[in-house]
Amino acid sequence: MKSKKVILEKLIEEQTLLKKEYKVKTIGIFGSYARDEQAETSDVDVLVEFVGPIGFFKFIKLENYLSEKLGIKVDLVTPDALKPLIKSNIIQETVYA
Template identity: 35%
Template structure:
């Protein structure tokens, strides 16, 4: 299960997130539910401080995590969650 692999790499994932300014990082979606497929991407929920730089932080973090995990990743900010899915995402998000 991919979630176990993420836990094994928790330190490097969280250090990478902090290097790009993230205050918190978690995983949600199929990986958090244990329903991922071999080609599934990893959905990360991230909290940046107010005033983050989209290009210097978020996009570079996504690229760094993708290289680290050798798979596609999505980096979603909590405050950008659609109100229709917000509660579901927050309830299944797993802290890394």
């Protein structure tokens, strides 16, 4: 099982490519990994903000790319996709790379 530190280090390593290929502005983790409460079966929740629109297929490609690089299933979301009732809590708990 990977740690929050290992995941964040990998995201930092990938930042140049993420910015160039996917127009990533900010990226971080939230949920069980951000709170160090992950289980063996946990996926990693990744909050990503883009410089501009990237389209659905590129979004899915990024989610798959991150899953492959991290070796864990990634659940990729944008701030706009968060439900208003939980948005502020998630943004507050997000640990950015």
